[in-house]
Amino acid sequence: MKKKSNVKMRRVALILVAGAFAGLLAGCGGSKEAPEPSPTVKEAVTNEGEKSEFKFENLPDLLLRGEYETIYNHAAQAFKDEISLADFSALVGDFSKGVDSLKQSSILKLNGMELRSWTAPDGKKGLIALIDASNEINSLQVRPLDVYPETDAQLTKVAYEPPFKGDWYVYWGGINALVNYHYEYPGQRYAYDIIKVKDEKSYNGDPLKNESYYAFNQDAFAPADGVVVKVINDIPDNEPVGVANEKAPEGNVVVIDHGGEYSFIAHMKKGTIIVKEGDKVKTGDLLGKTGNSGNSSEAHLHFQVSNGPDLFDGSHAIRVKWKNNIEDSQGHTISGGE
Numbered sequence: 001m002k003k004k005s006n007v008k009m010r011r012v013a014l015i016l017v018a019g020a021f022a023g024l025l026a027g028c029g030g031s032k033e034a035p036e037p038s039p040t041v042k043e044a045v046t047n048e049g050e051k052s053e054f055k056f057e058n059l060p061d062l063l064l065r066g067e068y069e070t071i072y073n074h075a076a077q078a079f080k081d082e083i084s085l086a087d088f089s090a091l092v093g094d095f096s097k098g099v100d101s102l103k104q105s106s107i108l109k110l111n112g113m114e115l116r117s118w119t120a121p122d123g124k125k126g127l128i129a130l131i132d133a134s135n136e137i138n139s140l141q142v143r144p145l146d147v148y149p150e151t152d153a154q155l156t157k158v159a160y161e162p163p164f165k166g167d168w169y170v171y172w173g174g175i176n177a178l179v180n181y182h183y184e185y186p187g188q189r190y191a192y193d194i195i196k197v198k199d200e201k202s203y204n205g206d207p208l209k210n211e212s213y214y215a216f217n218q219d220a221f222a223p224a225d226g227v228v229v230k231v232i233n234d235i236p237d238n239e240p241v242g243v244a245n246e247k248a249p250e251g252n253v254v255v256i257d258h259g260g261e262y263s264f265i266a267h268m269k270k271g272t273i274i275v276k277e278g279d280k281v282k283t284g285d286l287l288g289k290t291g292n293s294g295n296s297s298e299a300h301l302h303f304q305v306s307n308g309p310d311l312f313d314g315s316h317a318i319r320v321k322w323k324n325n326i327e328d329s330q331g332h333t334i335s336g337g338e
Helices: 056-064 068-073 077-082 085-096
Strands: 043-045 051-053 103-110 113-119 125-131 137-144 155-160 167-172 192-195 219-221 226-232 252-257 262-268 286-289 301-306 317-322 333-335
Touching (some): 056 085, 056 113, 077 137, 103 167, 262 286, 301 317
Antiparallel strands (some): 167 333, 192 301, 226 252, 252 262
16 A cells, blocks of 8 residues: 555555556456466477476576576467567566576465466565466566565564454565565555455455455454554445545554554445544454455455554554464465454
8 A cells, every 4th residue: 555646555456467567466466357267287389399388386497597488488468469579588588687596485376367476585586477277477577676674674562463353365465575565665564465265266246346355344353452543434435346546545444553553454344443533442352344445446454563653654664573473475374363
């Protein structure tokens, strides 16, 4: 949720962009057009004319070996329409200079698509790619990455519980911009966008209706003891799904002061928040229902902890210390209490 101009968040689009080379993701979620998630392996012709089986997990090795045409041959036509083989080869060839290996950062499978990312050993270069159910590359991006080891090492003083019950899926989260687009912006660097999934899908039914999404209308809870310092409860939920409200970027939100650390639970469902400013809350107290309000294009929960109560005015996000050792990066499931 990056600030846009002086008052707006970056658009939190939960739709994967298929076919665009430069902009892999418009935000944090799944494709609305979801083919069956059972990839088939295709064959391609290498530079030497030999056939080779393409496996997504081998993409970094192919790139570092210079087998650019093999990669390109496995791209969707929309991808090829965006960039020629020559330009693609020049771009990824330049990226691979000085890179001896690439380590996997994340695997995310959702709504018939699979997203993987890899980083160089020093964390300063990254590769991210998206394939569809036909095992075609829909999008691929290579890019430099900023690193912030000092703030990465500084955890919250308070240990927090997940602000939900049951299993939720981290769409954006982690400490590089490939797995967490918030990471580039100090005010939201350690934020999470979290959804609910079943059978690797975030919705069932009409993808334009909020009620189709598993994350919609779920209970949200206080992540630690504190005092409520901000409540917004009157922002309509976005419908049809995919149309964001940039005029009210946080949507319906609860901000809690935990003694100088402030948690934000954003994009909640209109009219469901049951706490008010000044209320004291305990860990696990019900706050309201999750929704799709504000600058959001799919029902999800935005959660972060900052050193101030205003998401856009001078506050910096703090990396969350969880009560349990939670694996909280992209593609992992976080389990809240029952």
